[in-house]
Amino acid sequence: MELLYLGILALLLLLGLPPELNQNDPSRSSVGLALALLGVQVVLVTYFASASAAQEIAVEGERPAVDLAFGPFSRRTIVAGKSLATLVTVVYWQLLGLPLLMLAMEIRRLPLGALGGVCALVTLQAWAVAQIGLLCGIVFEAEFTRTLAHWTALLAIFVATLALPDAIRWANPVVAVAQAAAGAMPVQGVVCYAALGLGAGGLAYAALRRFGTP
Amino acid sequence: MHPAAAYGEDLSVRLGFGGALRVGVPVPLTVVVPPLPYAGQARIEVDAPVLGRTRGETATTTMVPFTAVPGVRRTFEIPVQIGNIRRLVEVRVSIGGREQLRQAVAVDPQKVGGRLAIEISDTSSGLAPLAGLPERVVTAYVGPEALPRRWQEYAAIDLLVARDLDPARLDDAQRDALAMWVRLGGRLVVIAPPGAPALDALDDILPASVGTPSVVPSEPSPPAGASLPPGPYPVDALRLHPGASAVRAGGIPVIAEASAGAGWVEMWGFDPGAPPLARWAGRAALWQAALGPAGISPVQIDAAAGQLPASPAIDPLVHAEVGGAVLAYLAALYLIGRRGLTRARVLSACAAVALAVVVFWRLAGDVRARSTSVVEATFLEQASDTGIARAITVGTVAVPYGGHYAVRVPVGSVVTPVTASGALRIVVTDEATVLDGALENGEARAFAATAAVPSSARADLSPDGRVLRVSLGGPAHRAELHWGNRWYWIGDVGPASTITLDPKGWGSGGGETTSHDRSWVFVGPSDDAIISPTTPMLVGEIQPAAPAFQLVDGGGLDRRPTILLLPVGRR
Numbered sequence: 153m154e155l156l157y158l159g160i161l162a163l164l165l166l167l168g169l170p171p172e173l174n175q176n177d178p179s180r181s182s183v184g185l186a187l188a189l190l191g192v193q194v195v196l197v198t199y200f201a202s203a204s205a206a207q208e209i210a211v212e213g214e215r216p217a218v219d220l221a222f223g224p225f226s227r228r229t230i231v232a233g234k235s236l237a238t239l240v241t242v243v244y245w246q247l248l249g250l251p252l253l254m255l256a257m258e259i260r261r262l263p264l265g266a267l268g269g270v271c272a273l274v275t276l277q278a279w280a281v282a283q284i285g286l287l288c289g290i291v292f293e294a295e296f297t298r299t300l301a302h303w304t305a306l307l308a309i310f311v312a313t314l315a316l317p318d319a320i321r322w323a324n325p326v327v328a329v330a331q332a333a334a335g336a337m338p339v340q341g342v343v344c345y346a347a348l349g350l351g352a353g354g355l356a357y358a359a360l361r362r363f364g365t366p
Numbered sequence: 367m368h369p370a371a372a373y374g375e376d377l378s379v380r381l382g383f384g385g386a387l388r389v390g391v392p393v394p395l396t397v398v399v400p401p402l403p404y405a406g407q408a409r410i411e412v413d414a415p416v417l418g419r420t421r422g423e424t425a426t427t428t429m430v431p432f433t434a435v436p437g438v439r440r441t442f443e444i445p446v447q448i449g450n451i452r453r454l455v456e457v458r459v460s461i462g463g464r465e466q467l468r469q470a471v472a473v474d475p476q477k478v479g480g481r482l483a484i485e486i487s488d489t490s491s492g493l494a495p496l497a498g499l500p501e502r503v504v505t506a507y508v509g510p511e512a513l514p515r516r517w518q519e520y521a522a523i524d525l526l527v528a529r530d531l532d533p534a535r536l537d538d539a540q541r542d543a544l545a546m547w548v549r550l551g552g553r554l555v556v557i558a559p560p561g562a563p564a565l566d567a568l569d570d571i572l573p574a575s576v577g578t579p580s581v582v583p584s585e586p587s588p589p590a591g592a593s594l595p596p597g598p599y600p601v602d603a604l605r606l607h608p609g610a611s612a613v614r615a616g617g618i619p620v621i622a623e624a625s626a627g628a629g630w631v632e633m634w635g636f637d638p639g640a641p642p643l644a645r646w647a648g649r650a651a652l653w654q655a656a657l658g659p660a661g662i663s664p665v666q667i668d669a670a671a672g673q674l675p676a677s678p679a680i681d682p683l684v685h686a687e688v689g690g691a692v693l694a695y696l697a698a699l700y701l702i703g704r705r706g707l708t709r710a711r712v713l714s715a716c717a718a719v720a721l722a723v724v725v726f727w728r729l730a731g732d733v734r735a736r737s738t739s740v741v742e743a744t745f746l747e748q749a750s751d752t753g754i755a756r757a758i759t760v761g762t763v764a765v766p767y768g769g770h771y772a773v774r775v776p777v778g779s780v781v782t783p784v785t786a787s788g789a790l791r792i793v794v795t796d797e798a799t800v801l802d803g804a805l806e807n808g809e810a811r812a813f814a815a816t817a818a819v820p821s822s823a824r825a826d827l828s829p830d831g832r833v834l835r836v837s838l839g840g841p842a843h844r845a846e847l848h849w850g851n852r853w854y855w856i857g858d859v860g861p862a863s864t865i866t867l868d869p870k871g872w873g874s875g876g877g878e879t880t881s882h883d884r885s886w887v888f889v890g891p892s893d894d895a896i897i898s899p900t901t902p903m904l905v906g907e908i909q910p911a912a913p914a915f916q917l918v919d920g921g922g923l924d925r926r927p928t929i930l931l932l933p934v935g936r937r
Contacts, residue, residue, distance in 0.1 A: 155700055162692045169685050171737065171766035171807055248715065251695060251722035255688070258730030260807065261769045 153209065154248055157196050161252045164189055168256070186257040187333055190270060191326045193253065195310065197245050198278040198325060201238055202285030206302045217290050217356070221363040231286070231357045235349075238282040242275050263335070270332045276342060277325045280349030281309060287352045290359045375400030377467040379457050381446075383484045384506035386477040388522035392445040392780050392816075394514040399440045399459055399467070408434035408461040410442055416449030416783075425456075426783060428792045434461045444794060445519050447782045451478050479504025481660060485527040486510055492529060492557075492639045495650040496657060503657065515539035517546035518780035518816050525657045529557040529637075533567035545571050546818055549627030549749050550756045555656045559637040560602045573610035574622035574633045577603040582616040582636075594620065594636075595646040602635035627749030628756075628933070632656055662900060664931055665745045665758055669896045671784045671812035673886070674741045674762040674926070681922060684736050691729055695722045737766045739922035740773060740915045743886075746908070747931045748823050755821035759914035760784065761813050768807035772918035775799040775815050779914060784812035800918065815914045823930060825904045826937040834865040834934070836904060842930060844885040845906030848899045855882045859906060887929055902934035 168185035203209040207216050214237075220230045250271070257264055284305045292298035313324035322328045322338035325345075331338045378398035387393040397410055409432065413425040426449075430442055448455065454470035480502040485493050486509070493505035503524075513536060514520060520543070533541060548554050548571050556565065556572060560579035565572060582597030594615040601620045606612055613621035620635040638649055695718070702714045742761035749755060759779075765771050775781045781799055783790060790803040790811075805811060825836045834847065838861050847854040847867070852874045856865055885907050887896045897905055907927035916923070 154703060155696065158696055158699065162696060165692065166685070166689055169688060244712070244715075247719050248699065251719060251726045252692065254723060255692075255726040255730050258727060259733050260767050261734070 153200060154245065157200060157245060158248055158252070160196060161189060161193060161249050164192060165252050165256050169259075186253065186260065186262050187330055189253055189256050190274070190329050190333055193246075193249055194274045194277060194325050194329050197242055197249075197274060198281045198310075199306065200245070201242050201278045201282040202302065202306065204241065205234065205238055205282040205285035206288045206298055208285075208299055208302055217286060217360070218293075218363065221290075221360050227357050227360040230360060231353050234286050234356075235279070235283065235353055238286070239275070239279050242278040242282070246271050246275055266333050266335050269337050270329055273329060273332050273337070273342065274325075276345050276349070277328070280345040280352065281306070281325075283349045283352035283356065287356045287359065290356050377457060377459060377469040379455075379469050379471050380512065381448075381455060381471050381473070382477070382506075383482070383512060383523065384477075384508045385474050386479065386482055386484065386504050386506035386522075387448055387473070388480075388482055389448055389451060389478060391521040392447055392519050392782055393522050394512075394516075394519040395444045395446045395455070395457075396512070397442045397444060397457055397459075399434075399442070401437045401439050402434060402461065402466060403436050404434050404461040404466065405436050406434055406462040408432050408459065410444070411458045411460070412444055412446055413456040413458075414446045414448055415453035415455065416447075424450075425453075426790045426792065428794060430794050443515055443519075445516060445780050445782075448473060451475055477504055477506065481524040481657070482506070482522050483525040483527065483657060484508060484523050485529055486513065486531050487527070487529040489529075493527065493653070495653045496525075498650060499654060499657070501660070510535040510540070513540045513544060515543050516780055517543040517550065517818065519543075520547040520552055521816075523547075523552065524661065525553045525555065527555045527557065527656075530562065531556065531565070532563045533565055534563075536567070541567055544568070546754070548629040548631060549752050549754060550747075550818060551628040551661065551749070553629060553656070553658055554626075554631045556631070556633045557637060558602055558604075558633060558635055559640070560600050560635075562602065571626040571629075571631055572607065572622075572633055573624035573626075573631055574604035574606045574612075574619070574635075577605045577619075577635070579603075580618050582618060582620065593648075593652075595642050595648065599636065599640070599642055604633060604635045625750070627752040627754070628747070629749075630658065662898070664747065664897055664899045664903065666896050666898060667758065667760055667784055667814045670743060670745070670760045670887070671762060671814075673890050673896060674743060674760065674812070675924075681736055684733050688729065688733060691725060695726075698722075734765070734767050734769055735917075735919045735921055737921070738769075738771055738917055738919070739764055739766075739924060740917060741924040741926070742913060742915050743926035744910060744914065744928040745931060746819065746821060746928055748821055748933065750824070750933050750935060753820055753822045754818050755823075757817045757819045757911075757914070759815045759817075761815065761915035762810050763801075763805070763813070763915070763917075764810040765805040766807060768805060768809070770804050771802075773801040773813070774916045774918050775801065775813075775914060776817075776912070779815040779817040781813050781815040784814050813915070817914070819911065823932050825932045825934045827902060827934050829936060832867055832869075834867055834904075835863070836865070836932070837862045838906075838908070838930070838932075840909055842904075842906030842908050843927070844883060845904060846884070846888070847902065847934065848897065848905050849902045850900070853888075855884075856904075856906070857882070885929065886926055897929075897931070899931070902936075904930070904932040904934055906930050906932075 217230055217234055285302055288298050288301045292301055316323055322341035328338045328341040380396040382393045410430045412428045415425050428444055428446055430444055451473040454472055456470050458465055459467040483493050483496050483503055483505045485507050487507050490507040496503045496505055558576050562576055564576055580601055580603040582599055582601050584597045593613045597616055604619045604622045606622050610622045610624035612619035623632040698718045702711050740761050740763050742759050744757055744759040747756040763771050763773055777798055793800040823838045827834050836859055840861050842859045845856040845859045852872050854872050908930045910925050910928040
């Protein structure tokens, strides 16, 4: 999975190397190669993290939250452990993609200063959406329903938010990353995604009650 | 009190020739740094305003580094190009990183001319008749100390008049620069009335030597249309050099004139400012003849720069290098994680990431440096009957991914931007000139470097116009004989050839033809705009000499064939 993710980033990086593909055009807003890579990265990391949490993608050694509910674990331990595992996975993936991003940005002398903030934002977004995946994995027992709910959530987050007014367009993860890369970290977006992640985690905690987990 | 102020002197700055200059060509800027109480690394920075495409104030900065010695006065001559006469030229002197002196110099619009006539004289008079000419001729008077030491800084001058010039007051560099400028197309009038000092130091460019004092006799009925008024007035009977022609008054050779290479030199054995010449009605015509027609360079630098590619092809190895590095990174991660993730493998993967960050960082810098490129083309204008030629090299710098560039131009060349350029610093040292700037991606910047190079090619057309004899010193390709807008295809020419011309072989207009493989200067978007000879000229491609522009940090250099422009004499 990591190789698929990195392969996509590497392919985009190589395809975007010709300098004429990234020339400044004052007639339209500049969408640089690095920004495109960041957009793809946020989509891929978010999808893989949430799909793993929703058991849409099986990860070796990873057990569903529902299975753990029948084990000797408390609800708090299960939700906190799953949350932390997701966070570590997202950070790990971010780290793997970092050299490619840095190469794309440094070739074009784009400011690397914003990269740390952008990576933190991507991590937060992916973690928050993965919490929704975790919730779906607990609430929906049927695989079809679970997948449907998960994809509905993804479409709502990545597509429906594009229809929002400009003032709150930061709700879209790709737009928020673009703003952060431009040096304007969308603080409302950070708060919104942190709240979304905590809220989804809280609902997952509540949902585990139906399995009789203490 | 400021320590520098204790010395009581300010920075002295002289711009152009007594303030006179032309826009867009190199002019001398002399900076005299007064004795200062500081030692250390110092620099002079000159901000020459330009009319840029970008909004706001734009200036090209020329910087001269030097080592400051306490209590020592230093004089610097810096070539600058003025592009915007409405703003001040600012000069700053910094020592040890701290600004010590600053002065702003205004450009007097009255002294910015279409044509410039400069007189080296201790008295500010004599050029008044030129001011009455229909074309805007700006006149100025300077002392010998104002003469440049780089011949390229004479570029603004259409006519230089040397009155009462004692060559002993010029140093070797000034004499060499003056002689070089004349040979490469300058116009010089030397006024040597009776009692003028000997001009032996400039003898090889002068058409005559100072002779014996004499008097032009009076003529009761001078011939109509006489070149000079009747006497009596004192003159110097000039001793003509071989090949010079003379204008005589009362049988005495008082004006000697001859070409000196591509230039023209006249020597007047009388003082045009003294009676009766000062009141003579024909003196304006005399001066106008000395000024000559406006010189038109056969090479249109703008058009040449426009024809050079702005985005040359990038070395394919650059992209292959990136692809290889990325694949190696992916392969390393695959090998680490193919048997599942353990703590040790995750740590190994993190180490691979750290290594990749360092390697990719350096790789990105290498990609940028190797993608940066210069495309240059040199035009060699041979000065007739001399062993020198003017080499104008037009170079276009491109930084495909955007960013910084540094281009070195060898000493002896004076380099100027072809188009107005802000964000440019020209560092002038004794070893080289370095152009230091930044470009956006997709942007290119053109520069022109002018130098004198040894060359002794010649071409002679027989009086009947049927036979062309050339001696080039090497082969030339895609040669054509040009005369106005007409051209005659010759093709390849040996080092010494005799070519019989067919009167029916002349063509006209520019552009590509199916019958001839014409040189790059005659095909493409600027086909007939780059070369515009007004006199017969042989144009051909020759082996390029050393490059004029070199990227300091490495990168690509693409060189177009050197174009030889060889004036054709009728012999």
